[in-house]
Amino acid sequence: MLNAATVLKTNAVVFAALGDATRLSLLAKLTEGEPQSIARLTSGTRLTRQGVTKHLRVLEDAGVVRSIRVGRESQFALEPKPIEDVRLYLEHVSRQWGQALMRLKTMIESETA
Numbered sequence: 001m002l003n004a005a006t007v008l009k010t011n012a013v014v015f016a017a018l019g020d021a022t023r024l025s026l027l028a029k030l031t032e033g034e035p036q037s038i039a040r041l042t043s044g045t046r047l048t049r050q051g052v053t054k055h056l057r058v059l060e061d062a063g064v065v066r067s068i069r070v071g072r073e074s075q076f077a078l079e080p081k082p083i084e085d086v087r088l089y090l091e092h093v094s095r096q097w098g099q100a101l102m103r104l105k106t107m108i109e110s111e112t113a
Contacts, residue, residue: 010063011089014082017062022047023055027064027078035068035075 017023029041042052056076059065063082068075 007085007089010082011086013062014064014086017058017064018083018086020055020058022051023059026052026055026059030065030076030078035070035077037073037075041076 018027025045026041030036038049038052038056041056042049045052047055056065056067060067060076064079065076066079068077
């Protein structure tokens with residue numbers, strides 16, 4: 001079991017990786033299911049292969065994609081677990097905020113009654 005500090009650090013790395021429009025666009029392409037080559041991921045964009053590779057490495061370092069060697073070519077595939085982990089974390093934070101807002105509402109209503 002991971003401790004809270006480790007979970008926060010891991011989530012922060014994923015959030016940082018997802019905090020870029022180009023990387024989100026690459027992830028959207030990878031959600032189509034099959035691993036994709038850099039050439040395929042570059043197709044239809046104004047990005048260079050080197051630019052796409054740089055963004056893919058950030059996503060790979062965050063654990064949200066993995067590279068697969070196919071002959072001489074690297075292909076990239078979505079790794080959904082880290083994204084699911086941050087989704088669960090956001091749900092937890094959302095519940096905490098919801099509870100805090102309900103407490104605030106109750107306090108304000110009891111003071112005005």
